Amino acid sequence: MNDARSYVPPFQIGEPLQGDCVGVVVESRSPEWQPGDRVGSLLGWREHYVAHASALRRIQPGPAPLSAHLGVLGMPGHTAYVGLLDVAALKDGETVFVSSAAGAVGSLVGQLAKAHGCRVIGSAGSEEKVRWLLDEAGFDAAFNYKQQSPRDGLKEGAAEGIDVYFDNVGGDHLTAAIRAMRPYGRIALCGMISVYNEGAPSPGPDNLLMQSLIAKRVNMRGFIVFDHMARHGDFQEEVGRLLAEGRVKDLETVADGIERAPEAFLDLLRGDKIGKMLVRLGPDPA
C-alpha cells in the first residue's frame, strides 16, 4: 500500500459514499427547479436527498440517457477530452495509444481520436473488451495485455511508433509507450491503476529510456481534470454532437443497489467489467 493511491480523502464508515451522482428532481420549493429536471451533484450516493437549489448542477435535456452524464458526458468524458486534446495536444492524423481502452475514460479517448482522423491502438484486459474496441469502437488495433506484453502489443499494432500515449495504467504500459514514442511525442499521465496497490516500489522506465525522451523531444505531463473545468462547455458541445451522430458510443456496466457497490469497485480495480462502472440506487428515472 502507498500513500499516493488517490488524491481524494479515504471513505469514512457511516458516511455516504462520495462521488459524482445524477438523478431527477422529485419535488421543489425553488423556482429554479421543476419536478423532472435532471440534476448532477457531489452530495453523496443517496436514493433521495434534500438539497439547496444552488448545490445542484443542471443537466440539460438531450437525447443521451441520464447515466451518460456520469460517463461519456460526465467527468470521465471530460477527462478524456482535455487529456487528449489539451494535455497531449492531439493533432489530426497522428497515431494514438490508450491503455485501459475499454474503460470509462479510455473508450472515449480512442473514439475521440478516431473522430479526429487518428490511427488508434488500445490495450484492455479481456478478449471481450478487445473485440468491443475493434468491432464497436472502431479502433485500428487492440491487444489483451493479459495475453501479450504492452511492448509486443505495440510492436505489432503500431510498428511505426506512436505520437500520443494516454496513460491510465502506468508500469509496463508506460515503459513500452516511452520506447515506442516518435519524435515530438506526448504522454498524458491520467492514471496508473497498475501501481495503486503496490506494496513496494517496482522498477519504472530505466535511465536509457528516460534519456530517449530528450532526443525524441517527448513531453510527458500529469494532469487532473479539475484543473480543466474551463473546457467543460467545449467538451459538452463536441462529445454531445459526436454521441448524437453515433460516432461515439457510450459504454457502461451497471450494478443494481448500494449493496453491490463494493463488488463493483473491486470489479473496476480488477478490470473485470467494461466501460463506466455505475451503481444504480433506485428505479431508473430517465
Add this chain to the structure above:
Amino acid sequence: MNDARSYVPPFQIGEPLQGDCVGVVVESRSPEWQPGDRVGSLLGWREHYVAHASALRRIQPGPAPLSAHLGVLGMPGHTAYVGLLDVAALKDGETVFVSSAAGAVGSLVGQLAKAHGCRVIGSAGSEEKVRWLLDEAGFDAAFNYKQQSPRDGLKEGAAEGIDVYFDNVGGDHLTAAIRAMRPYGRIALCGMISVYNEGAPSPGPDNLLMQSLIAKRVNMRGFIVFDHMARHGDFQEEVGRLLAEGRVKDLETVADGIERAPEAFLDLLRGDKIGKMLVRLGPDPA
C-alpha cells in the same frame, strides 16, 4: 555503450572535428565581410579556412570577448535560455534546481533564474565548483554530488521542494528531482551525462515516483536547442544585457592547441573542469 549517446553522427578519423567555432576574418573578397569582422561557423575546427561569404554567421561587435559566443552567448547559453524560460516556463520567484550547475549550460540556467528572482539550488562535482556557485554565481544553495546524494542535497538545500528542475545529468539526479517536485512543477530534460556511457540500462524512477507526476501535475519535457532558433534574438538581447550589467558571469576553461582536444573532451565528461570547455587553435584574435 549505447546508441542513444548523441544525436549527432560520430567523428570520422581524418576529418576536422565538428562543432561550433568562432574567429575573425583575415582576408575577404566579399563586400559583406571585412578583415577583423567576427564570425561563427560550423565548418570544422581549423586554424584557418576559406569559406563562402554566406557560410558564415556574423557575430556583432560588443563588449563580450569572442569566446563568450561559444559559451554564455552561444549555443550553451541559448540552450539554457529556452530550456529555462520556454520548456520549463519559469515563473519569477520559483525554486529552481539545476544539475551540472558549474557547466556551460547550467551556470547560465542558475544565474538567469536568479535574475528572474528565483531561489536556485545547484549540484556540481567538486568543492571548487560549489564554491563558485555560492560565491560568484549567487546560487542560494549548492552541493557536491560526489559527497552528498542528490536526494540529501535537495532535502537540505530545498526543503520546501522545487518548482523547476533543469536536468543535465539524469539518473539519481532526475529521480531525486521528481521526488522533490512541487505541484505544477516542470522538468526540462536537456542532457543526461550520467547515462551517456552506460553499458546496460540502470534503474530510473520507480513506478510510484512516476505516479506522483499525476497528482503533482508535473510536466517533463525533452528538448534540443535547434528547435528553438526563433528565440535567438530574444536570448542575445536578454543575456547580452545581463552580461553587460555584470549580473551574469561567463565561465570557461581553455585548452591550448588541437592536441589538447582529446584531454579536454575527457575532462568535460569527467566533470574535471569548470564552465564551457574551449579549445584554442591559435593566438586569441579578439
